[in-house]
Amino acid sequence: MAIFGESVSSPRLPNMTRPDADKSSTNGSAHQTPAESFPSESEAQAVALRLQRLLDEHDPRELDAREFRGHQYDAGLAWVHHSPHAGGMDARPDLQVHVERHLSRVGLTSRPAVEFFVYLAGPTIATHGTPEQCDRLLRPMFTGEELWCQLFSEPGAGSDFAGLAARAVRDGDEWIVNGQKVWNTLAHLADRGMLVTRSDPEAPKHKGMTYFALDMHADGVEVRPLRQITGEAEFNEVYLTDARISDEDRIGAEGEGWRVALTTLSNERSAIGGATSEPKRGSGPIANLLEVWASLPEERRTPILRDRVAGLWIGAEVNRLTNLRAAAARKSGNPGPEGSIAKLAFTQMNKEITEAEVDLLGSAGLTGYDYTFRRPETLSVTGENQGPRYAFMRARANSIEGGTSEVMRNILGEQVLGLPGEPRVDKDIPWKDVPRS
Ligand SMILES: Cc1cc2nc3c(=O)[nH]c(=O)nc-3n(C[C@H](O)[C@H](O)[C@H](O)COP(=O)(O)OP(=O)(O)OC[C@H]3O[C@@H](n4cnc5c(N)ncnc54)[C@H](O)[C@@H]3O)c2cc1C
Numbered sequence: 001m002a003i004f005g006e007s008v009s010s011p012r013l014p015n016m017t018r019p020d021a022d023k024s025s026t027n028g029s030a031h032q033t034p035a036e037s038f039p040s041e042s043e044a045q046a047v048a049l050r051l052q053r054l055l056d057e058h059d060p061r062e063l064d065a066r067e068f069r070g071h072q073y074d075a076g077l078a079w080v081h082h083s084p085h086a087g088g089m090d091a092r093p094d095l096q097v098h099v100e101r102h103l104s105r106v107g108l109t110s111r112p113a114v115e116f117f118v119y120l121a122g123p124t125i126a127t128h129g130t131p132e133q134c135d136r137l138l139r140p141m142f143t144g145e146e147l148w149c150q151l152f153s154e155p156g157a158g159s160d161f162a163g164l165a166a167r168a169v170r171d172g173d174e175w176i177v178n179g180q181k182v183w184n185t186l187a188h189l190a191d192r193g194m195l196v197t198r199s200d201p202e203a204p205k206h207k208g209m210t211y212f213a214l215d216m217h218a219d220g221v222e223v224r225p226l227r228q229i230t231g232e233a234e235f236n237e238v239y240l241t242d243a244r245i246s247d248e249d250r251i252g253a254e255g256e257g258w259r260v261a262l263t264t265l266s267n268e269r270s271a272i273g274g275a276t277s278e279p280k281r282g283s284g285p286i287a288n289l290l291e292v293w294a295s296l297p298e299e300r301r302t303p304i305l306r307d308r309v310a311g312l313w314i315g316a317e318v319n320r321l322t323n324l325r326a327a328a329a330r331k332s333g334n335p336g337p338e339g340s341i342a343k344l345a346f347t348q349m350n351k352e353i354t355e356a357e358v359d360l361l362g363s364a365g366l367t368g369y370d371y372t373f374r375r376p377e378t379l380s381v382t383g384e385n386q387g388p389r390y391a392f393m394r395a396r397a398n399s400i401e402g403g404t405s406e407v408m409r410n411i412l413g414e415q416v417l418g419l420p421g422e423p424r425v426d427k428d429i430p431w432k433d434v435p436r437s
Pocket of ligand 1: 149150151152153154155157158159160182183184185186235397400401402403404405406407410422
């Protein structure tokens with residue numbers, strides 16, 4: 001279906017189509033076997049064979065999605081690039097895309113309600129967890145039986161997250177944690193939290209941190225809603241008061257929390273930037289903009305607006321293709337600092353798209369929004385599919401969550417372009433001596 005009205009007298013645009021009409025991105029049919037739809041080289045065919053076996057034994061159209069995902073995990077097809085004890089088979093990371101693509105073609109359409117944190121906690125535990133932790137934590141995370149949240153930020157530690165103060169003190173085989181976390185997305189639903197604490201105040205700030213998989217139902221863990229511009233409380237404050245954590249739930253070595261957290265953060269930036277999914281051409285926020293455009297009366301579809309919409313469509317497509325290319329080139333499971341490119345580019349694009357939607361609506365963009373307080377059960381950082389007014393407000397957070405755009409530019413400048421670093425005067429002094437407000 002062509003989406004731009006034919007009667008407007010501006011230069012013809014390429015035929016920008018709805019996603020379901022996009023032949024270029026379907027990549028095969030439901031009748032193809034994995035062997036036919038995967039690349040022909042041997043590593044890809046080994047994954048295809050594993051997938052064929054999984055599908056022979058378990059039909060995703062008949063099983064509950066959670067049950068099927070359990071079998072998928074056991075087959076080593078949850079994250080093919082992870083080791084066999086972590087839901088993988090030590091294969092190339094880009095082959096996971098082929099697995100997901102094939103599964104959705106043959107009928108596995110339902111995914112966990114809060115999948116976002118699987119992209120963060122999954123690689124973190126697979127990279128830094130013990131085999132026992134992988135066995136215990138990864139399968140229920142992948143199936144969606146246990147939901148996760150992220151407990152990094154504090155009132156005094158956001159961009160400078162390494163300055164955090166939530167204190168963990170060892171007590172035999174346990175740790176006692178006191179402190180406050182903030183902006184914790186969907187913590188009200190979570191069973192587990194990725195928690196980073198200060199375990200050694202005598203050490204410089206990056207060296208005295210320890211990372212845990214916190215049981216969110218433990219005594220001393222209190223979750224309070226924080227209301228946002230959208231009216232909903234998607235995020236929360238989390239208070240930790242003498243909360244006890246078993247040492248079995250420590251991820252990585254004592255004092256190594258910064259290194260472990262970097263794995264979470266790099267995966268978060270990629271996930272927000274859209275680098276972990278494989279969206280179809282014209283899907284996502286840009287599809288919403290096209291819907292608003294299509295709903296306009298003909299006289300309002302001026303050449304100037306058409307030019308703006310076309311420019312955004314092209315920008316969204318450039319981002320999509322850049323992400324696909326980066327995913328195909330990735331040699332290891334964890335993205336490097338270049339993941340910040342995806343995050344920065346997505347943020348800018350999503351803000352521009354949602355602004356355009358509201359502009360196209362004119363004065364109607366200012367009315368008809370329900371600000372009733374609510375606590376959502378799913379997360380969409382794009383804000384898509386909940387109407388242009390919601391999307392416009394939700395997109396404001398994109399340049400803050402997962403690291404601000406200024407911080408992304410710092411990372412790219414220093415770690416990708418090799419520019420001189422910011423002065424860091426507190427880097428080598430004990431955390432307890434760093435002045436704090
Ligand atoms: C919708 C949303 C969801 C979130 N979800 C979570 C979550 O689930 N878990 C979690 O732990 N956190 C979460 N956060 C918190 C988020 O990670 C922080 O808000 C973010 O890292 C910024 O920290 P801050 O808010 O303390 O701002 P600050 O760090 O105080 O920054 C204030 C301003 O100063 C700028 N700035 C700071 N340092 C520098 C620098 N070195 N160079 C240039 N400019 C700088 C920033 O860019 C910003 O403009 C969420 C935030 C939002 C908005």
